[in-house]
Amino acid sequence: MITVKEAREIIFSNLYQPSIREVELLEAQGEYLMEDIKADRDFPPFNRVAMDGIAISFEAYERGQRVFSIEGLQAAGMPQSALNDSNNCLEVMTGSMLPKGTDTVIRYEDIEIDEKVSHATVQANIQITQEQNIHKQATDRRAGDLLIESGTLLGAAEIAIAATVGKSTLKVGQKPKVAIVSTGDELVDVDTQPEAHQIRQSNSYALSAALEPLKIISERFHLKDDKKSLITALNGILENFDVLILSGGVSKGKLDYVPEVLDELNVAKCFHKVKQRPGKPFWFGKNNGGKVVFALPGNPVSTFSCFYHYVKPWLFKSMGIEQKTLKARLTKDFVFEAPLTNFLQVKISYSSQGQLEATPVAGKGSGDLANLLNADGFMELDADQSGFFAGEIYPVTIYRI
Numbered sequence: 001m002i003t004v005k006e007a008r009e010i011i012f013s014n015l016y017q018p019s020i021r022e023v024e025l026l027e028a029q030g031e032y033l034m035e036d037i038k039a040d041r042d043f044p045p046f047n048r049v050a051m052d053g054i055a056i057s058f059e060a061y062e063r064g065q066r067v068f069s070i071e072g073l074q075a076a077g078m079p080q081s082a083l084n085d086s087n088n089c090l091e092v093m094t095g096s097m098l099p100k101g102t103d104t105v106i107r108y109e110d111i112e113i114d115e116k117v118s119h120a121t122v123q124a125n126i127q128i129t130q131e132q133n134i135h136k137q138a139t140d141r142r143a144g145d146l147l148i149e150s151g152t153l154l155g156a157a158e159i160a161i162a163a164t165v166g167k168s169t170l171k172v173g174q175k176p177k178v179a180i181v182s183t184g185d186e187l188v189d190v191d192t193q194p195e196a197h198q199i200r201q202s203n204s205y206a207l208s209a210a211l212e213p214l215k216i217i218s219e220r221f222h223l224k225d226d227k228k229s230l231i232t233a234l235n236g237i238l239e240n241f242d243v244l245i246l247s248g249g250v251s252k253g254k255l256d257y258v259p260e261v262l263d264e265l266n267v268a269k270c271f272h273k274v275k276q277r278p279g280k281p282f283w284f285g286k287n288n289g290g291k292v293v294f295a296l297p298g299n300p301v302s303t304f305s306c307f308y309h310y311v312k313p314w315l316f317k318s319m320g321i322e323q324k325t326l327k328a329r330l331t332k333d334f335v336f337e338a339p340l341t342n343f344l345q346v347k348i349s350y351s352s353q354g355q356l357e358a359t360p361v362a363g364k365g366s367g368d369l370a371n372l373l374n375a376d377g378f379m380e381l382d383a384d385q386s387g388f389f390a391g392e393i394y395p396v397t398i399y400r401i
């Protein structure tokens with residue numbers, strides 16, 4: 001049986017290679033950028049007036065001048081005007097170009113304007129410094145600077161930056177087509193009243209819902225624990241999808257056919273069974289056509305945990321995105337004797353200093369679906385240790401904020 005670390009290495013060495021597609025700017029939200037975005041102009045592209053008021057030549061102010069005759073007005077959206085006489089001023093609006101011949105902006109709040117004679121007088125108690133209230137050209141970024149690197153997940157900030165540099169379309173990664181396949185004769189769908197021996201199936205809904213925020217479209221299938229029909233159905237699904245996420249049928253049961261069926265369909269096993277709880281019977285493989293299969297153990301908490309610890313990071317990495325590892329402080333001692341990595345269910349909170357904290361809510365095993373509601377995530381506790389103590393810090397994967 002391999003370790004969690006080895007399982008991750010194998011999964012990450014079998015990434016999906018996304019092709020590139022071009023989308024309209026607003027459709028790019030939630031997609032993965034597949035080009036570098038550079039500044040087409042300086043940020044800001046001109047000396048930008050940052051306050052409504054008057055623009056003067058500081059030299060006149062230094063000479064002791066406090067009353068400035070108003071020559072005119074420079075509004076945002078007007079080409080740059082010029083101050084004719086350096087003893088005068090121009091009224092300037094936020095967002096306008098700083099007029100030629102001026103280098104200092106004084107806010108309306110700091111002056112008195114006499115409309116009749118068109119004079120602006122600087123109030124006595126006001127300190128003026130040269131170049132104040134000017135957002136100088138190129139102080140934020142220079143033309144040609146790299147603004148957004150390929151591989152970035154696009155959100156509102158990136159969309160705003162792309163808009164300002166004139167990118168009306170963006171090159172993004174084509175996400176894989178994902179099939180979610182649940183298996184099990186005991187399972188009926190959500191709209192069915194189960195018989196005494198049946199339960200409603202939830203894993204495929206959990207997986208679909210977990211994929212949705214990644215903007216990955218998936219299709220759900222449900223298959224019976226019957227070898228022949230599994231072979232036929234999975235063969236078709238493998239042809240039409242890039243990635244298969246199966247749940248159930250991977251353990252030691254007489255009707256757990258998934259590993260042998262995948263073998264018959266020439267999906268080469270990369271591993272079966274990982275030193276972890278939950279999710280020990282996890283199976284992972286790939287076929288010659290590059291189709292990847294995650295066959296997750298059917299117990300609902302196992303399926304859930306394996307998705308967040310393997311499938312999601314694999315999808316992110318395939319798109320060139322490094323996920324940040326979050327860490328939290330354990331609030332209570334916890335003992336776990338088995339030589340397995342324990343993905344312990346935890347409730348996440350913040351300490352009074354704002355530090356992430358995790359409180360164990362272990363639940364009653366990987367069949368305890370309802371315990372997903374008590375926890376917000378999993379804390380990863382190493383296989384080679386059995387005592388974990390309050391105050392210690394370990395990695396966490398959070399599925400709910």
Ligand SMILES: Nc1nc2c(c(=O)[nH]1)N[C@H]1C(S)=C(S)[C@@H](COP(=O)(O)OP(=O)(O)OC[C@H]3O[C@@H](n4cnc5c(N)ncnc54)[C@H](O)[C@@H]3O)O[C@H]1N2
Binds near residue numbers: 247251296
């Ligand atoms: N003799 C052994 N038995 C089991 C072992 C073992 O090592 N030796 N491992 C246990 C562990 S750990 C797990 S996890 C499960 C994994 O089982 P399978 O992947 O074969 O899954 P199934 O047998 O199909 O189902 C297990 C359990 O989960 C429920 N289930 C399955 N699919 C869904 C679904 N879509 N929605 C809701 N619930 C689902 C199913 O009804 C079963 O109760 O094996 C242990 N056994």
Ligand code: MOO
Binds near residue numbers: 277279280366367
């Ligand atoms: O791996 Mo199983 O998930 O421990 O129940």
Ligand SMILES: [Mg+2]
Binds near residue numbers: 248249250251252256
């Ligand atoms: Mg089973």
